[in-house]
Amino acid sequence: MTPELLSRSEVEDIVRGVWGRLLDTDVLPTDDFFEIGGDSLLVVEVLLELREHGLDLKASAVFKYPTPAALAQFVTETATPPPATVTQAPPALFLSADELWKTHRSTWQPNAPRCLFPLVREGRGEPLYIVHWGNDAGFVWSATSAWGSGRPVYGFEAPGFRGAVRPVTTINDMADRYLVELLEQQPKGPYHLAGHCHGAVVAYEMARKLRARSEEVAVLGMVKPSALERFVSYGWGLDEITRYRLESLAAQFGLTGDESLDEVFSRMRKEEWYDDRLGPQDLPRLQVQWSALALALHQYEPRPYDGPVLIVQDVKDRADTELNWLPVLPQAETLWVDHGVDLPRPTLRDPRVLELMRSKLAP
Template structure:
């Protein structure tokens, strides 16, 4: 198959395979070559191996696009593909909001699964609370648990991520839900909060609520926060957003519509999505849950916050971040990274990012 005929996903798989063989480790599409053991000398072997697969690259491309996902997209731009077969999500993957709401329980049900759970139980001082909002939970928790700098670390998962629970559709409702469990765990400040991607938005609102209660928020770290730019129509409801979500998944995972939920789940797990506590039967609910949280984010407008905050953001999102976040954060400290990808994975384990968050927590402990 020529490079022009390959999908981006197929190119990603080739690059992952080459890196995995040369580095003797499992490689995901969002892994940074230089963070998982690669160096400038090994780049030469990478180029030679990739050329054997018909992928002709210069060394500069690997340095500028150091993840398989970014490199595959770069190659796709350089070699426009022939028209590919249309992608389509399997019908069983769609669950209407009406069906979910009629069969699932309220997030406020007394026996609803807890959103807060421990990542690192042992440690000294007030815990670090991390808000996650996404699919690659296993990777996120294994990466961010190192941020604690000797403190206990707890993670929040969105309502509806586990069990037969309805999701919430506003950031305010999510914060209401999280505050109950956070205050049970730590009734008084100072508080240390962090979040990434859409979870950074929720962490921000948590910090605002805590300060409104007269509590101290000593550390608020927002890693690659959502730029809060419009991505769907404001007139869309949950079903429209869910269909948009399924179209995106079909393209991302090369679905043609006849796959079983088991097959779809297997493909997602290979990419690091979800974890072994979830199964194929959870996929339809999880897509509605994603859509509900996307709707919540789409409606959210940040209010001013005059406390200390660290924002870590990719330079490609600098303009949106300055417009939508820094305009309401007079005490913000910013760290600009240049990973060039939308996914937050490279940023979560960037040594400079980890060191800066740990330094702030250590400074507070001192």
């Protein structure tokens, strides 16, 4: 049935059903998608499922009309959409990929900023190396530094996160870039690697490359790894992904488009997205960097790895993880965690995760 033949209540029921299944909760007509556990990445899955019901919507519709009632009225009465808080990122936040590539240097140049830096300098045994994707860095580093269980701990940040450097656009290139600095720091194994979220994918590829060099990888911890399900269109390039990213930020931080970069940065700092080594002027570059990393992840398909792996994953992502990861990980040990939707950044705050990581990494 086409949207023109659906009543508002029918569209509302479809939306509530899709959201309820994806978020594993009962959804009321007035529930805000982003307040009941939804996020920008899940919006794409919402759009795909709504399309199966004949509702072909853009991501901006969910951001502008984030309740089932508002979205249903928008669909059935497009000429007179319901009142809603219109969100929009400030124009200054957008930087095209062409402009960035013209004005920033390669991460492979000798004077480019380093990606590896110490989190815990003192300790015993081989270091733990943690790969992070690039945002929420301040919180992630404070949460994961304790994983080392007495070891020195180092962190990797993506090329382009600090300084006027172009991002890389494949997982393979990112792993190669990190390995240059890892091997300078520790020429021989055994190596202890861990990654969070999309950074877990990079840590995985680093482990594969080290084993191909006949090096020992004693521990590979993948905490809440990307489930490798698509979250952007396969036809999108960097600029399209960046615009989608900015729509997400506008919704998440309540932007109207009139804010200065200083105001946007202040709001993001309060949520521990960035630390004081970055400033408002870095925000446009960082969004393109995020887009490049998203594109890299979107193109990635894991090859088999027969070393020991510890996967800590949200139970809601179990099916995708079992489909996309476990078939290529014959020695994987898994911990499925379920926090509900009320705890922010739940996996990194879960004491079970800290205890498990520390037990695996004890010198």
